[in-house]
Amino acid sequence: MLFRPRHLDHRGPARGAATRWARLPVLAGVLAIVMAGLPAVQANxxxxxxxxxxxxxxxxxxxxxxxxxxxxxxxxxxxxxxxxTRLGAELTDVTCSGATIPDLTGRQLGVVPPQFDALRPDTDLVTLAIGANDVKLYETFLACAKPAPAPPGPTCRQRFTTDGVDQFSVRIRDTAPKMATALAEIHRRSPHARVIVTGYLTYWRPGGCYPADPFTPEDANYIQATLDHLMLMLAYETFTHRATYVDIRGPSAWHGLCEPPERRWLEGLVPASPAYPYHPNATGMAHAAAIISHAVDVR
Structure with a gap:
């Protein structure tokens, strides 16, 4: 799901106008001479x-x-x-593990500068990947993993439901205005930048793969559905705040935790390749970059 707001289209004048000018023989000849004499200026x-x-x-x-x-x-x-690297861009990467939306404007862990300090008025492109820590989704990974065979007890959904209300639904709802404020601040600090927001890779196909992965089918479905709910909110806030949402969940649907190691874009409890558990691996990073690059047009 890619949203490309019209106001972000910087592709310049219509081709028809350029064609009409090119058809004027005298002007075209002069233009050819000038262009031939200034190749270095163009490159610089x-x-x-x-x-x-x-x-x-x-x-x-x-x-x-x-x-x-x-x-x-x-x-x-x-x-x-x-x-x-794919874009030939000049990168300032201030992504930080554990970051939440407040860390964009505040000091993370008391020592990491606010991520928004990296934004400049002349910034051309901004990417933002955030939200899971704001809703404390890591709690599901800590509380809901089960050894085989699964011991009796509440399901993950039951653990995070209070008085019939799903706690994550409330947290996602409460995070939405924070995301909106963050996007508005990005536009204020870098008014000419193309702003790209991404979701998260797919973790489980329907039903999961218990016990190879320590989340029962019901728990895997619940956590993935919660992630999907979060990404739906991110997409909505992105679209309504003049930015572009890039879906990496769909393209990674068959590259999750249940696939053979050579097909995985992220790693589980016991990583098969260097990566933090339940995080993207290098293959996933490369594929995510390829997906995002197709949505980026900063010409």
């Missing part, structure tokens, strides 16, 4: 896209080699780095 006038990457561990790549920030567990093979 092309500047690299100024790109700022914001977000949490889903973008930072904890434990993926090579780690370049010990506090934020940021990898030089996270998808912002791969995307910057």
């Amino acid at each position: 006038a092309v500047q690299a896209v100024r790109y700022v990457a914001l977000g949490d561990s889903s973008a930072a790549g904890p434990l993926i080699p090579n780690q370049i920030d010990a506090v934020c567990l940021r990898s030089d093979h996270d998808w912002p780095h791969v995307l910057a």
